[in-house]
Amino acid sequence: MTWCRVLCLTVLGSPFVVLLAQSNERPGDDQSVRVLLVTAHPDDDAAFAATVYRITHHLGGIVDLALVTDGSGGFRYATLAEPIYNIELTNEAVAREYLPAIRKRELMAGGAIVGIRNYFFLDQLDGGYTLDADTVLGAVWDTASVRERLSQIMTRGSYDVVVGLLPFEQTHGHHKSATIMALHATQSLAPARRPIVLGGFVCPLDRAEEMRFEGLAGYPLTLVASGRPLARFDRTRKFGYNDRLDYRIVVNWVIAEHKSQGTMQLLMNRGEVECFWYFDANGEAGKEWVVELFDRLRD
């Protein structure tokens, strides 16, 4: 498929410059989709697990993951993991030393289930819990280094799509910040090489049509004027013998690999639909391609 992309060079509030880029080959008959997940914590990708599984197993796509923090802050709910790893993981000092390696292994075990290919570890401090992205970006992470590294990863990987967690007001400041950094990194690339950035969130099945996100205050790159998710993948979609299987099984397998994060079984698989918002900063022209991609995931 040949895909022509109209690229918006500036964010809202600045003069709006539009260029028509050269036609790019996008995923279709002759090429697989290439996706980069950008997440803050080693278990955040569970929010997209069913979509990732379909991309790799149904479309033959490539999915890589860039993990921004070292995961060392995940000690509060590690009680159940202490006898498994024989380490006092609820002790912060002990956890800060051992959790980064443990959680990378858990991440890659889950990634093997959904077909993640490569991992990039940025090892920023998983600390300073706050809802405030300004604090994370200004005082906890080395923001310039993260942006530079993500830009390099995106350039070398030639990704079509970057997926991060939706940066809504009530979510962890690290989640917001990782997605904001992904947006900034894409903007630093030449317009013709910018991947589309999507923000993902797991929606309840009975409210998937109603969910709204219009952007995070103070971060114009996160704006979504329509407020509506552009694409969805329903984990409850049935398949297999007598239609007895669905994609919640895959999500549960991924979550089960994160033994050090005891609350995930209760918190992370509450929704049934993986919803994706298309940031306005991507420009209008990529929307159709995203809709088509998710149509193909449901074929």
Ligand SMILES: [Zn+2]
């Ligand atoms: Zn997280």
